[in-house]
Amino acid sequence: MTPTDQLSPSQTLTVAETAVADLGSIVAATLAHSPAARTLLADLEGEQHVPETSVQDYYQRNRDRFLTPEALRRGIDPFGVTAPQDFVPYTHARDSITHELRRAAAHRAFFDWFDRARAGVEYAVGHEHPGDPSHPDHEHRH
Structure with missing residues (x-):
C-alpha cells in the first residue's frame, strides 16, 4: 500500500495481524483508512537519520x-x-x-504525533474505544 492510495467509501482495507500487533489497533486502523496518516508516516520515515x-x-x-x-x-x-x-x-x-x-x-515519531493529536479528544459516552486506557472501562466491547 502506498501513502497516496485513494479508497472509495465502499472499500474496506484489511490490516495484517502483524501490523495490528506492532502498531496497536487504533493506529493500525488509522493507517488502514487514512491516506493522510499513511503519507505522514512515509514522510516521517524519510526524515529519520x-x-x-x-x-x-x-x-x-x-x-x-x-x-x-x-x-x-x-x-x-x-x-x-x-x-x-x-x-x-x-x-x-x-x-x-x-x-x-x-x-x-x-x-515512534508517528506514535508521538498521534498521542498529541488525540490528547484533547473526548468520546461521547458509549462510544469510547475499547482499547483506550484513559477510559475507566477500557476493556468493554461494543
Whole structure:
C-alpha cells in the first residue's frame, strides 16, 4: 500500500495481524483508512537519520538474525563458537538494517504525533474505544 492510495467509501482495507500487533489497533486502523496518516508516516520515515554506528551496533547485538541458511541448517549457536562464514556479511545486511531502524524511528515519531493529536479528544459516552486506557472501562466491547 502506498501513502497516496485513494479508497472509495465502499472499500474496506484489511490490516495484517502483524501490523495490528506492532502498531496497536487504533493506529493500525488509522493507517488502514487514512491516506493522510499513511503519507505522514512515509514522510516521517524519510526524515529519520540512522547513524552508521547504530546500524553496526544492531548487527553485532542481533547476530542470530544474520546467520546464513547453511549455518541455520547446521544448528550454529550465533552467540557461541562461530566462523565469519556463518553470518551474512555486514555489507549485505546494512541496507535492510538501516531500513528497519528508520521505520522503527518513524513509528515512534508517528506514535508521538498521534498521542498529541488525540490528547484533547473526548468520546461521547458509549462510544469510547475499547482499547483506550484513559477510559475507566477500557476493556468493554461494543
